[in-house]
């Protein structure tokens with residue numbers, strides 16, 4: 172591993188911990204230092220209308236956090252990526268992407284916020300169940316519309332141009348009955364030198380998208396492995412299993428948050444579930460729950476990745492291409508092939524490249540000397 176890769180990953184890890192710390196400190200500021208009470212009183216002095224109070228409170232509390240954490244995102248998403256020669260965006264292009272992202276997340280979260288208010292008001296014992304159902308529906312709808320409505324806001328998509336490659340990939344997909352709406356390429360190179368491909372969408376929008384950077388830098392054998400890996404996820408029904416796990420964690424999480432919140436309110440002698448200064452407790456409990464669940468869902472995801480690799484190595488015409496693909500991806504994306512095992516356990520949805528290469532070598536029985544173990 173190059174020193175550049177080492178330094179890049181060290182900085183990325185530090186940023187992850189700073190982000191977590193900042194979130195913790197912000198909750199402390201809101202709940203222990205009286206930040207939430209201050210905002211709540213201010214909002215109450217502006218209007219007596221409860222819904223408006225709730226919306227203003229949410230906007231200010233969320234807004235302050237966005238402002239406070241903005242320098243960190245400038246650093247991690249723009250400065251750091253330039254420092255290591257990964258980003259191709261100007262500051263204005265990056266800011267424009269951020270603006271579009273803010274717009275998309277506002278459009279999605281405003282109706283959820285309104286539903287949350289209505290549910291806490293009308294069904295204080297069961298709001299978590301109804302909110303869980305709503306979030307499940309939103310997740311499914313978003314998965315369907317994202318490839319056609321959201322991704323095009325950030326990238327230009329067109330059907331995969333290389334016809335020989337299309338035919339080859341189509342044969343692979345047909346062999347396993349993997350039906351897609353299409354194979355697309357997108358202008359990933361307009362923003363970054365990194366390479367990637369993904370399987371996205373649901374139902375009628377189900378498609379595979381390939382970054383032009385991937386098409387440019389990888390051989391057809393290697394691209395076949397990338398797609399075969401996605402077919403592996405399909406054959407093992409990882410998408411369905413992943414959704415089931417997510418739904419379970421949404422419902423369990425919201426229920427536990429509900430119990431903890433009720434305890435806090437009872438302790439404080441408050442009967443109104445929508446008492447503004449206590450609402451950040453819901454965010455705090457959700458944050459703590461996600462910290463506990465993250466290593467579990469990441470563990471499942473890493474298992475799925477090994478299974479998809481194992482499937483792909485056996486499905487492709489050139490299994491050696493699996494190893495060169497992973498090594499090349501790590502090199503281009505500056506991925507640490509041997510991350511700290513604890514960091515991998517908690518934060519990584521994919522196994523380390525060196526472990527993936529080892530598992531693949533075991534299957535093909537080759538004696539390839541992985542750079543990853545160096």
Ligand SMILES: [Zn+2]
Nearest residue numbers: 400404476479
């Ligand atoms: Zn995968």
